[in-house]
Structure formats: C-alpha cells, structure tokens
Amino acid sequence: MDTIQKNILKEVAGLHKVPEGAYNIRANGKMDSRNTTANIDIVSKEDKDGIDIIIKPGTVNESVHIPVVLSESGLQECVYNDFFIGEGADVTIVAGCGIHNCGVDTSKHAGIHTFHLDKNAKVRYVEKHYGEGDGNGENVMDPVTVCYLEEGASMVMESTQIKGIDSTDRVTKGYLKKDAYFEVKENIMTHGKQVAKTSFDVELNGENSSTNVISRSVARDKSVQEFTSTIQGNNACHGHSECDAIIMDDAVVNAAPALNANNIDASLIHEAAIGKIAGEQLIKLMTLGLTEGEAEEQIINGFLK
Amino acid sequence: MLELKNISYEVSDEVDDSKEILRDISLTIDDHFVAITGPNGGGKSTLAKIIAGILTPTSGQILLDGEDITDMSITDRARAGISFAFQQPVQFKGLTVKDLICLAAGQELKINEVCDLLSEVGLCARDYIDRELNGKLSGGELKRIEIAMIRARGTKLSIFDEPEAGIDLWSFQSLIHVFEKMRDSIDGTIIIISHQERILNIADKIVVLSDGKLTNYGPREEVLPTLLGTANATSACKPLASGLE
Numbered sequence: 433m434d435t436i437q438k439n440i441l442k443e444v445a446g447l448h449k450v451p452e453g454a455y456n457i458r459a460n461g462k463m464d465s466r467n468t469t470a471n472i473d474i475v476s477k478e479d480k481d482g483i484d485i486i487i488k489p490g491t492v493n494e495s496v497h498i499p500v501v502l503s504e505s506g507l508q509e510c511v512y513n514d515f516f517i518g519e520g521a522d523v524t525i526v527a528g529c530g531i532h533n534c535g536v537d538t539s540k541h542a543g544i545h546t547f548h549l550d551k552n553a554k555v556r557y558v559e560k561h562y563g564e565g566d567g568n569g570e571n572v573m574d575p576v577t578v579c580y581l582e583e584g585a586s587m588v589m590e591s592t593q594i595k596g597i598d599s600t601d602r603v604t605k606g607y608l609k610k611d612a613y614f615e616v617k618e619n620i621m622t623h624g625k626q627v628a629k630t631s632f633d634v635e636l637n638g639e640n641s642s643t644n645v646i647s648r649s650v651a652r653d654k655s656v657q658e659f660t661s662t663i664q665g666n667n668a669c670h671g672h673s674e675c676d677a678i679i680m681d682d683a684v685v686n687a688a689p690a691l692n693a694n695n696i697d698a699s700l701i702h703e704a705a706i707g708k709i710a711g712e713q714l715i716k717l718m719t720l721g722l723t724e725g726e727a728e729e730q731i732i733n734g735f736l737k
Numbered sequence: 738m739l740e741l742k743n744i745s746y747e748v749s750d751e752v753d754d755s756k757e758i759l760r761d762i763s764l765t766i767d768d769h770f771v772a773i774t775g776p777n778g779g780g781k782s783t784l785a786k787i788i789a790g791i792l793t794p795t796s797g798q799i800l801l802d803g804e805d806i807t808d809m810s811i812t813d814r815a816r817a818g819i820s821f822a823f824q825q826p827v828q829f830k831g832l833t834v835k836d837l838i839c840l841a842a843g844q845e846l847k848i849n850e851v852c853d854l855l856s857e858v859g860l861c862a863r864d865y866i867d868r869e870l871n872g873k874l875s876g877g878e879l880k881r882i883e884i885a886m887i888r889a890r891g892t893k894l895s896i897f898d899e900p901e902a903g904i905d906l907w908s909f910q911s912l913i914h915v916f917e918k919m920r921d922s923i924d925g926t927i928i929i930i931s932h933q934e935r936i937l938n939i940a941d942k943i944v945v946l947s948d949g950k951l952t953n954y955g956p957r958e959e960v961l962p963t964l965l966g967t968a969n970a971t972s973a974c975k976p977l978a979s980g981l982e
Contacts, residue, residue, distance in 0.1 A: 648831075676830065715791055716827040720841045720890065721815040730840060734831035 505535025665698025
C-alpha cells in the first residue's frame with residue numbers, strides 16, 4: 433500500500449496501522465489484506481464482487497474494519513458486502529471509503545451492504561466517506577445499506593461525509609421486528625457543485641420497535657442536497673426523524689420527511705429545519721473575539737460534530 | 738476608562754419616520770461597578786449594544802482608555818477588552834458548554850479550569866461541561882453559562898444586559914451572590930443593566946436612562962434614594978398620566 437492509500441485509510445477509518453481484530457482492506461478493486469478471528473469470519477463471494485462477514489452468536493467487544501481505498505482515477509466498482517451477526521453478539525463495524533482521484537475520469541464506488549442482525553444482536557456501524565484529488569475527475573459514491581433486525585436487535589449507524597465527494601446517492605433501509613431499535617446519525621457537508629441525495633426508509637413491523645433518524649447537514653457554495661425519509665409504523669411502535677440543515681451561499685436544500693402510520697398505536701414524529709446560520713450566533717462568537725469567518729467555522733464544526 | 742461623547746441613535750421605520758432611541762448621551766465610566774437603570778424602553782440595551790459594537794451610533798464617539806473605538810468591529814472591540822453578556826443567551830446546536838468557555842478564554846482550558854469557572858457561577862461542572870448549549874438548559878442555567886463566558890474572558894470591561902431578565906425569582910436570588918462575588922474578585926470595570934434594587938445596592942455609581950436621555954448619573958448614595966418608590970417609577974408613568982389629562 434502506497435502513501436496516498438495509507439493517508440486515505442487514515443481519513444476514512446482512523447487507521448494508522450493494521451487494525452486489531454478482523455479486517456478486510458480493499459484497494460483499487462482488489463483485496464489488499466484480510467484477517468479473521470475465532471469469532472469473526474470473512475469470506476469472498478464467488479458469484480460477484482464482495483465479502484460475507486459472519487459473526488458468531490455471543491461475540492462481544494470485537495470489531496471489524498472493512499475500509500475501501502480507490503486511488504486509481506476512473507476506477508468504477510460495485511461491491512456487495514453481507515453481514516451476518518449472530519444472536520446476542522455486540523460488535524463494532526467500521527466501514528468507509530476514500531477516493532483519491534488525480535485524473536480526469538470519474539471514480540465511483542457503490543457499496544451495497546446488507547446487515548442481518550439475529551435476535552438481541554447489537555451493532556455499531558461507522559461509515560465515513562471521503563474524497564480528494566487534484567484532477568478534474570469526479571468522485572462518486574452511491575452506498576446502499578439494508579438492515580434486517582430480528583427481535584430485540586439494535587443497530588446504531590453513524591455515517592459521515594464531510595469532504596471531496598462530488599456526487600452521492602445514499603439509500604438506507606431498515607426492517608424491524610419486535611423490540612428492535614434502529615438509529616441513524618448522518619452528517620453531511622457539501623461544497624462547490626456537489627450533489628448529495630440521501631433517502632431513509634424504515635419499516636417498524638414488530639411490536640414496540642423503534643427508530644431514530646437524525647440528519648445534520650451543511651450545504652455551501654452551489655451544492656445541492658436532497659433528504660427524504662419515510663417511517664412506516666405498522667405496529668405499536670415509536671419513530672422519530674429529524675433533519676436539520678444549515679444553508680449557505682447559493683446552495684439548495686430539499687427535505688421531505690414522511691410518516692406513514694398503519695396502526696393506531698404507532699407514534700411517529702418528524703422534524704425538519706433548514707436555515708442559515710443565525711446572525712445572533714455569529715455576533716455572540718464575535719463578542720468573544722472571533723472574526724466572522726472563524727465564528728462561522730466554529731458553528732459549522734459544532735453542528736456537524 | 739470608557740467615555741461616551743454625544744451618543745445618539747436613531748431608527749427609521751417603513752414610512753420613514755425616524756425615532757430617536759438615544760439622545761446625546763455623554764458619560765465617563767471609570768468606576769469598578771456601574772449599574773444602568775431606568776424604565777423599559779429607555780434605551781439601556783441599545784446603549785450596551787453600541788458599546789459592544791453590535792449597533793452603530795448615528796452620531797457620537799466612544800473611547801476606551803483614550804482610544805477611539807467608534808468605528809471598530811465587534812471582533813476588534815472584543816479583542817480590545819470589551820465583553821458583553823446577552824440579555825437572551827444565544828443557543829448553539831452542537832457546541833458544548835466547554836467549547837464555548839474555551840472559545841471565550843481564547844485557548845483550550847483544562848477541565849479543572851472550566852470547572853472553576855462554572856462553580857463560580859454556581860453550576861456543578863460535572864453535570865454541565867459536555868452539555869450542548871441548547872434549549873434543554875433552563876433560562877437560569879443559560880444565564881449562568883453566559884456569565885461564566887465573560888469571566889473566562891477576564892477583560893477590562895464587562896457589560897451585562899439585564900442578567901435578571903427571563904429567570905425565576907429563586908434563580909435570581911442566587912445569581913445576585915454571583916455578582917456580589919464578582920464585584921469583589923474581578924479586575925476592571927463591570928457595567929450591569931438592571932432593575933433590581935439588590936444589584937443597584939452594590940453599585941459604585943448608577944446611570945439612569947429614561948426616554949433615551951441620561952437623566953441622572955452619580956454615586957449610588959446620591960442616585961439610589963431618588964429612584965426608590967419615586968422618580969424611576971413615576972417617570973415610566975408620566976407619559977400615561979399626561980395622556981389622561
């Protein structure tokens with residue numbers, strides 16, 4: 433792995449060296465390295481590009497890293513990763529994709545991730561998308577995340593895209609059974625002429641299932657963001673979605689949260705707010721000695737933290 | 738030392754009627770603890786914002802230790818040594834109490850330093866340090882954090898715009914102690930806008946603003962007796978009474 437790839441790996445997965453535990457590092461369309469443990473197996477798919485990650489029931493305090501690095505301009509790939517998390521397991525999964533594109537061709541990575549959480553399994557899934565490059569080639573990422581949660585399972589998904597992705601179309605779906613919980617925290621910042629579309633679709637099918645979808649975004653320059661979320665309440669359940677966006681310059685933000693209650697005991701809430709940085713926030717920080725620009729950066733950093 | 742020379746402030750409404758909020762205010766403040774009081778709508782908050790640079794006077798001049806700061810930006814005045822505590826503390830999504838205290842201090846503070854500042858304003862730091870400065874905090878808590886930010890800055894001039902506004906009586910009772918303590922411990926000048934007798938009672942000097950004009954300014958012993966139950970109350974009623982005649 434060269435220096436550029438190592439830098440990207442640091443950005444997307446916070447890795448300075450080979451991670452502990454199970455991992456699968458993919459670089460420029462091929463497996464770079466892999467490690468499995470007694471409880472976590474990683475197997476390459478035979479019919480298509482991608483891997484199966486199989487976590488034994490009862491596995492706790494273990495983590496899996498599956499970062500992807502693209503440094504070859506114009507490389508386009510679609511990868512299917514399936515996660516099977518056994519009953520009662522409690523694990524952290526760190527994914528993430530970084531593109532370094534110094535050419536003129538479009539680099540694209542589409543990760544199709546499917547999670548199967550068995551009864552009472554717990555997953556924290558961290559995903560970070562990052563792009564860089566000095567060429568005119570576009571960096572495109574179209575991730576799809578589909579999560580099936582069995583009874584009592586819970587999943588927290590944290591996804592971040594702060595820099596360098598020209599176009600993204602992100603789809604996240606959740607199907608929840610009894611007592612299952614699905615939480616999504618998404619942070620996005622777009623600038624230049626970037627376009628980011630995100631859509632969430634969560635079906636609360638089991639009794640007492642619940643979800644919390646929180647999106648915070650900042651749209652700068654001439655970037656465009658579209659946010660749609662649909663929560664389907666098909667049983668006695670709780671659903672909450674929140675889309676909060678700061679709009680700046682000539683950016684465009686479109687938020688369309690939807691709630692479908694198909695059961696009298698479904699309790700669903702959505703909140704959506706779009707607005708520029710409040711003048712009084714800037715003034716307050718300026719009275720502390722910050723310039724207007726510094727105040728703006730602090731407000732944005734805090735908002736996306 | 739803060740000098741205000743012939744400060745006036747006018748606003749125009751849609752039909753182009755201009756209204757004078759402040760009229761020809763001239764004032765020199767060089768005492769340790771000065772209270773500004775007077776009826777609502779008298780121009781107190783406007784004057785404070787003009788000193789902090791949030792509003793620009795229509796005419797007049799402001800000097801800080803002899804330096805003309807009239808045309809200085811909010812940032813430059815803050816760096817020159819002016820702090821301003823808002824009447825309605827501003828909320829921030831994502832920024833924590835510690836973040837803001839550190840921004841106010843202009844440097845990364847150690848946890849125990851932040852704790853000291855918070856306990857000075859009567860907050861148990863452990864419960865607050867990582868909390869977001871948002872609507873989940875009560876009015877009293879937000880006020881205390883606002884005051885802690887001013888303490889963290891430690892500038893030569895600190896202005897507090899009606900710290901008692903918007904908080905309940907019990908919170909205010911304990912907030913008074915914070916100001917009493919601050920008066921004894923802080924260097925530099927404190928200007929506090931207040932209607933509260935207990936605050937006026939600890940002031941070295943009192944400024945009375947009414948209907949945009951400076952109607953009285955002097956040592957507490959001279960000004961306070963003229964306010965209690967008499968002048969301050971009646972001046973607010975005068976326009977009403979004259980309308981009835």
